[in-house]
Amino acid sequence: MTDKAVLLSNDDGIATITLNRPSALNSINKLLADELIECLNLVKNDNSVKTIILTGSGKAFCAGGDLSYIENLKDIIEARSFIAQVGQFVSIIMEMDKPVIAMVNGVAAGAGFNLALACDIIFCADSARFAQSFAKVGLIPDCGGMYLLPRIVGLHKAKELMFTADLIDAKTAHSLKLVNRVCANESLEEETKAFAKKIADSAPIAVGLIKKTLNRYDTMTLNSLLEHEADMQAYCLQTQDHKEGVSAFKEKRMPSFKGI
Incomplete structure (x- = not known):
């Protein structure tokens, strides 16, 4: 014990x-x-x-x-x-x-x-x-x-x-x-x-950013949230996880995310 x-x-x-x-x-x-x-x-x-x-x-x-x-x-x-x-x-x-x-x-x-x-x-x-x-x-x-x-x-x-x-x-x-x-x-x-x-099994970078944003959504104005999501989405678009997700979608398979 x-x-x-x-x-x-x-x-x-x-x-x-x-x-x-x-x-x-x-x-x-x-x-x-x-x-x-x-x-x-x-x-x-x-x-x-x-x-x-x-x-x-x-x-x-x-x-x-x-x-x-x-x-x-x-x-x-x-x-x-x-x-x-x-x-x-x-x-x-x-x-x-x-x-x-x-x-x-x-x-x-x-x-x-x-x-x-x-x-x-x-x-x-x-x-x-x-x-x-x-x-x-x-x-x-x-x-x-x-x-x-x-x-x-x-x-x-x-x-x-x-x-x-x-x-x-x-x-x-x-x-x-x-x-x-x-x-x-x-x-x-x-x-x-x-x-x-x-x-x-989901993309960890995206999930982490979603969590952090939702946990402070009520402290942000609509305009500040739109600015924030533009910054974060631009970052996500550069990740290997995004590229892997698109490839998996096109190839009709489960993605393998690495958090990079």
């Missing part, structure tokens, strides 16, 4: 990062935070990795902050340092070029909910449950939740979910467009990996 709080594997260009504190519902303490940041930076800088799956071991995706750890933080300086570190999860995931898929295998509460929202795609099991549980323990949403959630569900629904801390099921999460797909528990991993492979 490993004592690692976060596990990392790489199979055919798909890296899987697994939160590994199942007895604590993969809640976040300093060890898990340190190891998750390390793993995210490793896959970000690994050219063999095209797509990342983020999931949890056992019955939960992530139950949020480990309250036993949090209540023993000695002062406001240590508390702020820990919350700021948790916020790094969001910035690393959202700023890296590579797509990150949250595979939500169970409860995603508090910071765990927001960690999933930071990902580019969310697949969840039909038994998954989601909650912005902060208000029930006298806290505000962290891990980027107040930035991420209203952009998905709208301001008033975000307030409702955060004020009440209500638990919602997978069907409701899908209806609110919080998740892309709800899978049967037994097929979640298979369906997520098949989708990850589809992305991994």
Whole structure:
């Protein structure tokens, strides 16, 4: 049995990062935070990795902050340092070029909910449950939740979910467009990996530029977006991946992209 709080594997260009504190519902303490940041930076800088799956071991995706750890933080300086570190999860995931898929295998509460929202795609099991549980323990949403959630569900629904801390099921999460797909528990991993492979087979330069642009679309005017896409498209047109894509289209075969 490993004592690692976060596990990392790489199979055919798909890296899987697994939160590994199942007895604590993969809640976040300093060890898990340190190891998750390390793993995210490793896959970000690994050219063999095209797509990342983020999931949890056992019955939960992530139950949020480990309250036993949090209540023993000695002062406001240590508390702020820990919350700021948790916020790094969001910035690393959202700023890296590579797509990150949250595979939500169970409860995603508090910071765990927001960690999933930071990902580019969310697949969840039909038994998954989601909650912005902060208000029930006298806290505000962290891990980027107040930035991420209203952009998905709208301001008033975000307030409702955060004020009440209500638990919602997978069907409701899908209806609110919080998740892309709800899978049967037994097929979640298979369906997520098949989708990850589809992305991994796409042109990585183009996918990375799409991700970075969409993640800041609401900060750009139409004219600035048009200027940006002209710059990025001109760059893409010079890549070997574009040339390979055109050749594959003409030859009626699957393209083999190299990220160059």
